[in-house]
Amino acid sequence: MRKYFPSLIFIAVTLVSLTMAGLVYLATVEAARIKFQSVADDALNRIEGRLEFDLALLHATQAMFVAQKGHLSRDQFRDYFASLDAEKNFPSLRGIGFLRLIETSQSETVMRELKDGYGIDRALFPETTLNWRTPIVLFEPMSKASLDAMGYDMATDPLRRPAIESAMAAQGEPRATGRVLLGQGDNEKQPGILVLSRVDRPAAEGPAPAGFLYVAFRTSELFQAALGKAPLLPVAVEVFDGTMGDDTLLFRSQVPPDPSYGNEFSVTREANVAGRRWTVNFRPSTAFAPPSPRAAPLMLGVFGLVLAGAIALVARYQQRAYEAAAQLHETTEKSLLEKDLMLQEMKHRIKNSIARVLAMARQTAAHSENINDFSSSFSARLQAMAASQDMLTRSRWQKADLSELLRIELGQVFGKELPEDMMHGPTVELDETTTQALGLTFHELATNALKYGDGDNSVGGLKVNWRMNGQGKKRRLVLNWAERNGNGVSEPERTGFGTKLIDMNITRELDGKIMRRYAKDGLLVEIDIPYRG
Template sequence: MRRILPGVIFASVASVGLLMAAASWFAVDQANRINFSAVADEAVRRISDRVESHILLIRSTGAFFAASGRVVSRTELARYVEELRLSDAYAGVQGIGFARLVPAQPDGDSAVSAEIGGNYGVDVTPWPPTDQPDRAVVTMLEPATDRNLIAMGYDMYANSARRSAMDLAVKTGSVQASGRVELVQNQSQPKQAGFLIYSPFYGPQGGKPGARPIGFVYSPFRANDLFSVALNRSPDLPIRITIYDTTASEQNLLFRSEGMTAVDAEQYKVSTTLPVAGRRWIIEARPSPDYVPPADQSRSYILAIVSILLAAALALSSRAQQQAVMVGEDLQKQTQKNLNDRELLLQEMKHRIKNMIARVMAMARQTARNSADIDQFTTSFIARLDAMATSQDLLARSKWQRADLRTLLVQELRQVFGEGLDETRLSGPAVQLNEAATQAFGLTFHELATNGLKYGFARNADGELSVRWVFETAGNDSNLVLNWTERCENEIPETQAVVGGRAGGFGTRLIDATMRIELGGTIERNLGPRGLTVAITVPVKKIQPGT
């Protein structure tokens, strides 16, 4: 609990501060959203007002035709349109015209061609080809600009989007807007999206149920011109607008503000619908780069940063106090460990002295058994003592440095068994040991060799020793596995076996402590009637130099 207390303090204080910062941020964000929604509503209102004025224009033109009780002449329509001053007051409107509804037959084509010729003095045949039973041919369009004259004779009923709007106008008896179209008189590049608004005209008989209209009073609109003028009124709105007809898809796109990109800010995006003469437009509003939220979020960020810094300061203060206590406890533990290490060192020294005396006595017995006289015994015994001293000196140096496993093993075995060691029975890959592993394995080899000399295979003329080691992989871990194997052709006496394998003396405990505790490994002994097998397994990461 004491270790996690600084973290608990940090998490608690930081959480409270961040919650306060989040609440502040949310409140500011909501205020900014409301503000931008008001800007977006103003943009939609401007568009709605502009479109409504244009729809009213079509209605008034239809009323002009109805009041006349006939299709007005081209001269009358031209004078009427001139008085409206479309280019000044109705930007985006390409003109006001009339489309005559006639059967798609040679007689009908001839009639509208003659009407167009009488109005504008041009010889035009209705176009394009159609598979419909009727045609709605443009016979008048004012003002008579070069662009509008291109539309003369165009059969709007041949186009599905225009035809659908005209059919709905007849069905509902009111003005009807079309979907997105490309105006035939729109020859500029890139071409603007457009739409048309139709009002059916029935002539003197009026719009009785089921009556067939004479034609349609209509007006074509260039969407970009219309919406740009509507939005660019003073004061400027820091907003970007996208307008779709019916569904938000590129094929239904009517208008997109200049500079609009796919990465424009989505944070304050507002989407709304606008009913327009029987159609439903989808209007999406996003802030432009000029939009500045009225409420600044920086205070929320500053509050979050201050909360984290305060939490960190309190946590560090708590940690510093704990460290002062822990230093005292660690000092006490280190003192106790040093006392324990000194006691272990004294016990090991006593044990090694006893083992050294046992080795000297064993060497004396073996030398005496194989010596013919006292001179031969003296010479051999002194030579072995000298070899033991030399090996002991090399071993002492290697224990505190980087050492090779095989070299360490050979030194220990030679120290115990002399130069007659059969090194061919020692096999395995090259293994470099760190300092801790060198001490552990050196001590282990020393104990096993001395044990073999005192109680094991070395006491029997037919005894043999083999040591083999390999690397093995277990899952994601790699281990070093070393097998110490002692074999005799004759069975080992029971008393000797008990002393050698199961006594559990200081040497056995020392080996266990080094392998299991220091290196995190395992050691298994298997004593049989003809010998002893010791299997040592340690993780490679525990013995590598630098660890």
């Protein structure tokens, strides 16, 4: 074994080092993942904060329309928009508009409104089969493309109509459309959203709203405004309207995700935007820096291998030095070994002598009926109890090992080393009550075995084994005590105090059963108690 000792040290230290490197790697990955989750939450807070700020514009404009009872002239609306300084304060805003809610039969009324305000002389478009219409009657900032859109009935668009209907029933709460394309011409259209809010007319004019105020946002500019401010966050962002898919994609950041980070770093969050559920997916970008260097586990593993090699080399030199010293001191070692064997033999004989003296004293006291008889028996039993209590004290009165309890109690009676094959059974932990009761029981059984056995050979003829029966709370401990001798054993004519003490411990204290069988070749005692470990 010594020959392979350096190699075993190298393997052991290598395994420990690689294990530590693996644990450090896992801890590094977990720390990086937690840090990125914090970055993703920060990014989501920025997005939600930007949306709340932009939608505050809708609430303010809605309040102005309500104050004007849903009727603003083009000049009033233009002056209001100019005061917002939208290009600076709302960079993602494409414009603010107002849809007039009318019955289809009232189209000529809106046509006159458009002609008076914008000089437009055309019919509302496109044609519709609905009995109500929502044409655009106000919009800022005005451009040629915006002017061409005046009179457009948004309710005819299947992408916009659900948001209009939802805003109509929302009692003033904003409602967003899904992904729509904003702009004129195929090359200029970009993904965006519209957010609409109901504008009520005076109660005297009826319950129907006067129309719908709406704001239009290009999503690319909206999210750039939210995420583009310093400090820049190391995230690649994708935003979807509802479930993730190409047809629901609202925004994808130009910064690509870092491919070295797996799917476990992908963080998905949900946001409620004006009645629409957005799914926001975050991935680390190449700018993301983990809290600890990625090379740390590798460096630790290499260091462990170097350390393992150095320790193995030192162990090899120590082994050679030990072998040389062993050869030089071989004679001395043999002398010390012989001396130790003599001391052990002397100790063994002294224990045997003491055991015999104690056995003689017990047997003498057992046949006397005076105070000394009581004192001797009582002293021995106190020693048995003290041994049990000592075991419980060492375990803080929690558990005691059955095998150790047997060895201590039998050792007190027989006073010498016990055979290794005397006891056999699984590891069993005993509680306080069971430990004290069985301690006295083992002492009494051992005392009787010493009394009625073959003298010095009584310990050699003693075999104790135990097993566990049953499952769960119905488990029971079954212990067999077998004494083999050539003298034979017969049932005693009267029951002594020791036998009564045993029966009381087993049947009353532990609620168990005890069975004795007397035979020519010895005594068999079976103890069956509920297990309360």
